[in-house]
Amino acid sequence: MENILEVNNLTKEYDRFSLKNVSFNLPKGMIMGFIGENGAGKTTTIKAILDIIQNYRGEIKIFGLNSHEDSAMIKEDIGVVLDDMFFPEILTPNDINFAMKNIYKNWDSSLFQHYLELFSLEPKKIIKNFSKGMRKKLEIATALSHHPKLLILDEPTSGLDPVVRAEVMDIFQEFIQNEECSILLSSHITTDLEHIADYITFINDGEIILSTTSDELFNQYGIVKCGKEAFQKLDTSDYVKYKKNKYEYDVLVRDKKAFQRKYHMNVIDKITLDDLMVLMIKGEK
Amino acid sequence: MEIIISNSSSVPIYEQIKEQIKNQIISDELQAGELLPSIRSLARDLNISVITTKNAYMELEKEGYVKTIPAKGIYVAEKNMEMLKEEQLKKMEEHLEQAISLALLNKLSKEEFFSMIDILYEEEK
Amino acid sequence: MIGFIKKDLAMIKGNMKVLVILFIVYVAMGFASEMNISFILPFMSVMIMLSTFSYDDFNKWDAYAVTLPNGRKNSVRAKYLTTFLIVLVVTILVMFFETMISYVHNNTIDFENVLLTVPITMLSTLLVEVMMYPAIYKWGIEKARIGIFGVVFGIEIVGSLLIKLIDFSKIASAFSILENYGLLLFMIGTLLSLVISYKISLKIYQRKEF
Missing domain, CATH: 1.10.287 (Helix Hairpins)
Structure with missing residues (x-):
């Protein structure tokens, strides 16, 4: 399977925070959910991919090309939604259309109009007067209207109510009906990702601690709930992290079937992304 | 074709899909030679990951219930x-x-x- | 790059009402008091352009612009060209009304005055803007704005001190040689600073992280 995006050993140092050897691959035709706490490095990683920050070590390849050197060509085929970075709010959707016609070679005015209608966005209203949710919808419409091949979306569903979120998720799934197209999507609303993401990449404190197919994650990982006595019998190599609660232990295991064969424990829960995040970050080893 | 997915079930989603398609093939609700939805459109319509539907179809193919004709689609196989x-x-x-x-x-x-x-x-x- | 210019123009259009009212007030004052209105030129063009920088900054447009094809280069280039365009349009308007004012009051048209003062004001305006931009790109509009006021204020103080201290008759005779070529030299100088300023701004912006 060919990769549309490859991030290799991305390292970037700041005074109080750094990205350490961030690596992951996004194959064509797939949706990757990018999760992590606020401040874990999601936005910094996305900014490096988009060349917004440049002085980093490591290599980023998009469509097989170097993301920095072939930037102009690559960007014709990327659509982005960034957290709080967009056209100045004095402009209207019509103004955006007016300018974008000469910015992207493939800008499709009628597609943009279609999204404006779909999202009930008034074309002559200035962005300032849109609600937060409306702004997000406008950003999504703008990101989609030049027929991009790769969508890079930083928190695209924040501020949207559940109905619109479902609508937007449908649009994203429609987008990858074309097998050449992929999406990198960061979100803290993990239920969105549990449904549609094909891959989950989890970043914590500037490091990737997990990048795998969601199928593997949900079918193989599990949470074992057990008492103190049972917990003390476990081999440390058989679990990833554990958390001690008042009445029981929550233990994150990588292969719940193998675990069951070895220990014959019955209370193994299905994992959710929220559980995973909490146990990975707060759990002990 | 009807597929009902439960998110709370402990059965993996790909297995739920596989079993339901299989049952419909066995009970003749799906006829041999019938075109099944593509991996991607099934994923879209069920709101699930592409890899999940792909796995379901792969298992079905391994067990001989469906066959993939490249560039055409996935069909219900002749019943053995x-x-x-x-x-x-x-x-x-x-x-x-x-x-x-x-x-x-x-x-x-x-x-x-x-x-x-x-x-x-x-x-x- | 045209798309980026269109975006800047659309932003100016968004503020058009205020700008037109302001312009009309000044022109009316000009008619009423026979005042020279060429001060409108630097005042309005600088105000218009700085407001586009402020709006850009407020919504972090620059970071978004970088994600567009050739975003870094086109952003800077578009700002310089829009500036030129705005200064040109305002110059034409000012020239027209200045002529009208002198005609209404004196029944004659003082072409010499209009044709000399307005182009010089235009070039000075360009020069001022061109000197500001690298600072804006380097430190951001908010910090640069304070800096710009500081510099203007400083020049004024130093200038007024110099006027008191220096015997200008000597300098004036030295400049008389330049008089015939003055405008031409000024034009070339402005164009040169424009190019240098653009190169510096571009270099700053190419390396900038948002």
């Missing part, structure tokens, strides 16, 4: 009666094993067990 029967027999065995272990638990004699089967068999027939 022998294979189907074997599969059903295996399932029967599993259920019987369960029944027997329950019988043993309750200290039922072989005769009592057989007479129970006799009665039920006649009722179903």
